[in-house]
Amino acid sequence: MVHLSHKFSTIPINFIPKQFSKHLPQQIQSQPTPPFIPFSQRQNQRSLLESQLISALNCCTSLTQIQQIHARVLRKGFEQCCYVLTKLIRILTKMEIPMDSYAKLVFNQVENPNPFLCTALIRGYCLQGLVKESVFVYSEMRKKSVLPISFTFSALFKACGVVNDVDLGRQIHGQTILIGGFGFDLFVKNSLIEMYVKLGFLGCGRKVFDELPERDLISWTELIVGYVKAGDMESAGELFSELPKKDMVAWTAMVTGYAQNAKPREALEFFERMLNEGVETDEVTLVGVISACAQLGAAKYANWIRDIVENLGFSPTRCVVVGSALIDMYSKCGSVEDAYKAFKVMEEKNVFSYSSMIAGFAMHGYAYAALELFHEMVKIGIKPNKVTFIGVLTACSHSRMVEQGRQIFESMEEKFGISPGVDHYSCMVDLLGRAGCLEEALNLAETMPLEPNGGVWGALLGACRTYSNPDIAQIAANHLFELEPNAIGNYILLSNIYASAGRWNDVLMVRKMMREKGLRKNPGCSWLETKKGVIQEFFAGDMSHPRYGEMKQVLEDLLNRLKAIGYQPNMNSIAYDVSDEEKTRILITHSEKLALAFGLLDINADFPIRIMKNIRMCEDCHSFICGVSQITRRVIIVRDNLRFHHFHDGKCSCGNFW
């Protein structure tokens, strides 16, 4: 083995491969290698040292180590060596060590910086949000006549994207045209498109794209994503279909795009097309698909994606993003147990995983679990963000935990340095309102330091419905009619509040407002998945279902049995001034009751009946289903527009508070 290393060391340094030797001047070729060349030996030593320094830098894990090596760099006379210095900057960048002054120091010592060193600095500063420094380096570089490379511009455009400075971007864009050769550099152009798209100047991005003599997949994908982010899926789809050769990233951009733009069915459709065309998928694709399934909220899709994840051999425990997406999906598909299982097995958990899980618990009414998890994440050092607090506060709000909620709200700024946003205030108004402190909730809405939005007044209006307070409702509704004049739900809520207070004239007035605006009531709709796996829809008051006769029989039967144990239809849930008899008839054809009847007929007794609903459940349906879960001993899970109700044994997981 010693022999082998000996063999390597005898390869002459000045060895010139044969195919190149003919290009060399004759003299050099014919000159015999002198037995000793002090200079080249020194060179040799120097390059040895250089590579030692480089590999030492590669092994660095802390700033101290880097500083030690830097000292060595200076000691050995490498303070002008761009190669080593570039490496140093890149390591600092990679390790996210703030280089506000450190890198500048390095830069100032170098007399003849090369483009790579300058570019590494620009990029490093940019990634640390020090865009001014990036631009400074660029101007220094122009002053010293260092010619930029493509990557210089790319880094600069990225920097402009970071600080939202389109003017600067435009300026530099101009320079790419002036400074030789970059006007047509595809890499530079792609970075430019990315910048414009990121800053919302989609038209400029498009112009750059259209003027390109040739484009690559990356230019196309960037623009597609631009349209996706702008919510224009039609243009995105058009571009995508024109794309001559599509790869996984482009496909994924479309799948994710549909998911992000609330078109989950299209997302799944694209995903299936993608599979059919034999395009590879990876975890990024899956995240988009999982998110689409979450939006559909059907257990069927949760199971479907579970199989896909398993068949593709992805381990959701490994990838924190996939795991977090799964937590959200399982929660939204009604199985907080599965969500927690997914959470439990994740190897790495971050603020997303915790926030999703907390929101999942909150959604299902497990406030204590949500709070416990919150404290756990704080304890193990994961810093909550503003989304986390939304979850925690909703959890408190849905469980009447006013004091805990208040404390957490106050701790946001004090302990975690997150100043509450409008949405947090709306959680607080909700928390107070649900607990019946309407005056205090109103006061908070009126005195909060931020401009209250629809969420704030909407929460208050909702609380007024729960506690039948038409006066405060009127205040909240007036704000809402201004902020969201076309949101039908607000008019309906207000009219219901007036109705339950018997203020029928006011009801008529609200109706008139709705008519004048041309707003029509959103019909109540529920759906469930049948035994055969078909989604069946039920509309309130709809008697045209083929099995309506049987369903009606079931409901009447249930009604009688429930009345026998003390249930009374809740007439307050009907906002029409009609006879009690008529109210009872309307109540019994609410869509969730129809779905429930169908579910009892169709679904085997061992399985829960899962119903989804487009609007909030009324009081009457809630107590009716509570009763049904008791007398039939069935588990019934209803998802309304914002949360889940698990009915079991006469009780609901929301504790009659939602």
Place this chain on the structure above:
DNA sequence: ATAGGGTTAG
């Protein structure tokens, strides 16, 4: 070297 990813209130 450049393109695609998860959590949010009434």
